[in-house]
Amino acid sequence: MTFEGLAFQALDGLASASSLFFVAAGLSLIFGVTRIVNLAHGSLYMLGTYIAVTLVTAMGGAGDAFGFWSGVLAAALIAGVIGAAIEVVLLRRIYVAPELFQLLATFALMLIVNDATLWLWGPEDLLGPRAPGLSGAIEILGREMPSYDAFLIVVAPAVLGLLYVVFARTRFGALVRAATQDREMLGALGVNQALLFTAVFALGSVLAGLGGALQVAREPANLGMDLSVITDAFVVVVVGGMGSIVGSYVAALLIAEVKALCIGIGVVGFAGFAVNFSKLTLVAEFLVMAIVLIARPHGLFGRAQVAVRGAAEAEAEMEAPIRPASRALALFGLAVFGALLLLPFSARAFPYALVLGVDVLIAVLFAASLHFIMGPGGMASFGHAAYFGLGAYGAALLVKWFAAPMGLALAAAPVAAALGALLFGWFSVRLSGVYLAMLTLAFAQIVWSIVFQWQEVTGGSNGVLGIWPSAPFDRLAAYYLLTLLVVAVGVWLLRRILFAPFGYAMRAGRDSPLRAEAIGIDVKRVHWLAFALAGTVCGVAGGIFAFAKGSISPETISIGRSIDGLVMVLLGGVGTLSGPLVGASVFAVLQDFVMQETEYWHALLGGIILVLVLAFPSGLVGAFLRLTRRRRFL
Amino acid sequence: MSAPPATPKPPAPPALAVGHLDAWYGAAQILRGVTFTVGQGEVVALMGRNGAGKSTTMKAVMGLLPRRRGAVRVYGRAVSGLKPFEIARLGVGYTPEDRRIFSDLTVLENLDAGRQKPRRFADGTPAPTWTREDLFKLFPNLAELRHRLGGRMSGGEQQMLTVARTLMGNPLVLLLDEPSEGVAPVIVEAMADTILELKNRGLSILLSEQNVGFAEIVSDRAYLLEKGQIRWAGTMAELTENADVQRSYLTL
Numbered sequence: 001m002t003f004e005g006l007a008f009q010a011l012d013g014l015a016s017a018s019s020l021f022f023v024a025a026g027l028s029l030i031f032g033v034t035r036i037v038n039l040a041h042g043s044l045y046m047l048g049t050y051i052a053v054t055l056v057t058a059m060g061g062a063g064d065a066f067g068f069w070s071g072v073l074a075a076a077l078i079a080g081v082i083g084a085a086i087e088v089v090l091l092r093r094i095y096v097a098p099e100l101f102q103l104l105a106t107f108a109l110m111l112i113v114n115d116a117t118l119w120l121w122g123p124e125d126l127l128g129p130r131a132p133g134l135s136g137a138i139e140i141l142g143r144e145m146p147s148y149d150a151f152l153i154v155v156a157p158a159v160l161g162l163l164y165v166v167f168a169r170t171r172f173g174a175l176v177r178a179a180t181q182d183r184e185m186l187g188a189l190g191v192n193q194a195l196l197f198t199a200v201f202a203l204g205s206v207l208a209g210l211g212g213a214l215q216v217a218r219e220p221a222n223l224g225m226d227l228s229v230i231t232d233a234f235v236v237v238v239v240g241g242m243g244s245i246v247g248s249y250v251a252a253l254l255i256a257e258v259k260a261l262c263i264g265i266g267v268v269g270f271a272g273f274a275v276n277f278s279k280l281t282l283v284a285e286f287l288v289m290a291i292v293l294i295a296r297p298h299g300l301f302g303r304a305q306v307a308v309r310g311a312a313e314a315e316a317e318m319e320a321p322i323r324p325a326s327r328a329l330a331l332f333g334l335a336v337f338g339a340l341l342l343l344p345f346s347a348r349a350f351p352y353a354l355v356l357g358v359d360v361l362i363a364v365l366f367a368a369s370l371h372f373i374m375g376p377g378g379m380a381s382f383g384h385a386a387y388f389g390l391g392a393y394g395a396a397l398l399v400k401w402f403a404a405p406m407g408l409a410l411a412a413a414p415v416a417a418a419l420g421a422l423l424f425g426w427f428s429v430r431l432s433g434v435y436l437a438m439l440t441l442a443f444a445q446i447v448w449s450i451v452f453q454w455q456e457v458t459g460g461s462n463g464v465l466g467i468w469p470s471a472p473f474d475r476l477a478a479y480y481l482l483t484l485l486v487v488a489v490g491v492w493l494l495r496r497i498l499f500a501p502f503g504y505a506m507r508a509g510r511d512s513p514l515r516a517e518a519i520g521i522d523v524k525r526v527h528w529l530a531f532a533l534a535g536t537v538c539g540v541a542g543g544i545f546a547f548a549k550g551s552i553s554p555e556t557i558s559i560g561r562s563i564d565g566l567v568m569v570l571l572g573g574v575g576t577l578s579g580p581l582v583g584a585s586v587f588a589v590l591q592d593f594v595m596q597e598t599e600y601w602h603a604l605l606g607g608i609i610l611v612l613v614l615a616f617p618s619g620l621v622g623a624f625l626r627l628t629r630r631r632r633f634l
Numbered sequence: 635m636s637a638p639p640a641t642p643k644p645p646a647p648p649a650l651a652v653g654h655l656d657a658w659y660g661a662a663q664i665l666r667g668v669t670f671t672v673g674q675g676e677v678v679a680l681m682g683r684n685g686a687g688k689s690t691t692m693k694a695v696m697g698l699l700p701r702r703r704g705a706v707r708v709y710g711r712a713v714s715g716l717k718p719f720e721i722a723r724l725g726v727g728y729t730p731e732d733r734r735i736f737s738d739l740t741v742l743e744n745l746d747a748g749r750q751k752p753r754r755f756a757d758g759t760p761a762p763t764w765t766r767e768d769l770f771k772l773f774p775n776l777a778e779l780r781h782r783l784g785g786r787m788s789g790g791e792q793q794m795l796t797v798a799r800t801l802m803g804n805p806l807v808l809l810l811d812e813p814s815e816g817v818a819p820v821i822v823e824a825m826a827d828t829i830l831e832l833k834n835r836g837l838s839i840l841l842s843e844q845n846v847g848f849a850e851i852v853s854d855r856a857y858l859l860e861k862g863q864i865r866w867a868g869t870m871a872e873l874t875e876n877a878d879v880q881r882s883y884l885t886l
Binding site: 171174175177178180181182184185186187188189190191192193 | 696698717718719722723728730734736737738739743744746747748749750799800803
């Protein structure tokens with residue numbers, strides 16, 4: 001590769017950085033003021049593209065410059081209006097809810113918008129017209145660069161400059177900055193906080209919509225844009241530092257450049273090995289994020305997060321601490337276990353019951369292990385699927401390459417997961433909150449992309465096939481009972497540990513790291529071991545999963561599975577121990593039955609999550625406890 | 635029908651009237667039936683030891699405590715159910731005891747954040763309005779710090795800025811929470827002068843204070859709080875003469 005070639009790739013990187021910057025800047029801005037991590041932000045970007053395709057085509061397409069540009073701007077403004085409506089109708093109700101609930105609600109919103117888009121525009125990719133006057137190419141460094149890309153390179157710094165002026169020079173900007181620090185005082189000075197939040201949300205949404213609308217002449221509108229862009233934008237925001245718009249720009253450039261250069265470098269001979277750098281593009285941004293977060297835990301331009309004053313501190317109710325099971329609950333647990341033992345007898349009447357039973361039990365162990373670090377540990381992992389996948393692949397690859405017997409393969413699953421969790425956990429526990437969530441997500445994506453790209457060993461996107469249990473577990477009833485036993489032991493073990501000194505130390509470290517350290521607890525170490533333990537148990541679930549399905553694919557490590565885990569835990573209630581068990585069961589049953597019935601099951605799932613979040617902010621089990629407690633007082 | 639008999643014109647309502655105010659922090663009740671008034675153009679001191687409920691009273695009046703009960707009237711208008719920004723827009727200015735300066739904003743930006751429209755007194759006469767330049771005259775120290783970040787100011791400078799920021803809202807009623815606390819004596823003197831100047835311009839002021847010496851200079855009347863209840867009320871002169879009351883509710 002020549003120097004000119006690399007420089008040209010770098011310019012190309014600048015063009016891709018533009019849209020990423022718009023989305024990330026909006027996300028960062030909204031987070032800075034409202035402290036909401038808006039997963040639906042990518043949906044506004046996607047809507048921006050779709051609306052722009054429709055408007056620009058309707059207004060004369062490629063032949064009419066005025067029609068094209070006014071269509072793009074109108075699409076951005078419409079995205080802003082939709083964003084404002086979302087803020088007023090939904091987010092306003094959940095500003096006081098715990099952070100994770102907000103995440104869940106905005107995730108639900110993303111699902112709903114995605115299906116609404118499917119319904120409105122259909123499943124086909126939609127290609128918009130080329131930009132009038134910019135459809136040609138200009139010659140740079142002896143190569144042709146699309147004029148539109150050159151335009152995009154210029155427009156991002158222009159918008160950055162405009163945002164800078166708004167935030168540094170206007171009263172609105174001063175109010176926004178003040179709101180990131182002390183909303184309550186701002187209210188006491190006569191500023192209508194609700195209106196300010198709506199305005200900020202609308203502005204952030206306009207930026208996302210603009211980013212999407214500008215893509216109209218570059219790539220077709222498709223239904224996968226929301227998830228891919230939100231993941232990228234998150235990485236950018238976290239690398240740049242939450243709340244810093246300049247940081248977003250620098251990080252967008254950095255990541256786009258690293259990606260572009262990976263493509264540019266291509267295959268390089270290195271000490272006798274041929275390293276294909278272009279394969280790194282799938283994981284480059286996550287590698288950058290992991291390195292940045294390890295070196296600068298708050299991102300390049302970020303600062304340690306301080307609590308916003310007036311953010312519902314007075315209203316936050318102390319959560320009751322978890323307690324060992326009462327005699328009644330223990331008996332109830334045994335009764336449920338007993339009933340599940342008898343399930344194979346119903347197999348004649350309901351042949352599907354055992355398949356569903358295995359699915360539910362695997363989900364329960366997955367959710368329980370996630371809850372272990374998320375609830376009592378206070379570490380919300382967004383990449384828990386990594387350990388599920390490591391377990392599943394650990395077992396499956398042992399069978400594939402070494403023809404290992406099932407017992408050995410199942411024993412290897414937790415070992416593989418534990419090694420991964422020990423490594424990733426060591427870095428992750430050094431961060432907290434959103435940053436920890438993002439680093440765990442980055443690690444999961446790295447694992448995913450290794451599995452996806454290491455075709456020779458893992459089978460790539462085809463996965464590993466033919467992982468079947470050996471006798472006597474080749475009979476479904478026997479495999480079900482094995483699963484039940486393993487899951488019951490796993491759940492009991494996690495629960496038992498929480499009421500051992502180790503569990504107390506972990507909770508103490510969550511509630512007050514400073515005080516816990518002061519009485520001699522090595523909080524980081526305790527949390528690290530807890531993280532590894534949760535990963536290990538999750539690996540067991542992955543191993544069981546591999547043999548239950550007979551084949552596995554990189555999907556077992558996908559972001560989607562990590563998010564499913566979060567939904568299960570939050571659905572049941574993060575503040576209780578039985579919550580994740582109930583949440584996982586309800587989720588798995590819903591997924592198996594209800595969701596297959598309709599083409600729009602994403603929207604249905606989203607709708608259910610929204611109702612649950614708004615109606616039962618402490619989860620299903622939390623709501624039940626509240627109800628019974630109230631009755632006891634009556 | 636004959637004309638109704640002429641009734642005497644009802645007296646103008648006080649600038650601030652608080653009746654049977656209860657307030658809670660979480661489950662703990664802090665205020666119990668606090669009742670007092672601040673007349674038009676009056677400076678009233680709310681006094682008591684640490685933890686007596688002075689700051690809580692101010693926050694409750696301002697609508698900053700989610701759990702509260704009782705009547706708060708500003709020039710006769712009930713404000714108890716309103717949000718803090720709505721109460722502020724009716725002309726109630728609040729300066730918190732911990733000042734709550736926006737540390738990432740410059741002095742000028744802090745002042746701008748407090749800006750509101752000019753307003754009139756209940757009788758229709760225009761209330762005093764403040765521009766940034768007026769406030770720099772009132773607090774000359776601030777004039778030299780216009781571009782300084784709020785977080786890089788001394789306690790005394792922040793104290794002046796928090797009062798100036800509230801005045802940018804052109805308030806009719808001012809709630810000053812311990813303006814003399816933790817600042818140098820020269821600032822305390824400047825604060826006393828400022829309060830008297832504001833009183834002259836027609837503002838009604840509720841001042842929370844532990845220090846009789848300071849309250850004596852600026853206040854017309856005083857209420858003494860203990861454990862969230864009003865225990866004594868009278869003129870400032872009555873309080874300075876009554877050593878027993880001071881010993882019971884103020885001195886340590």
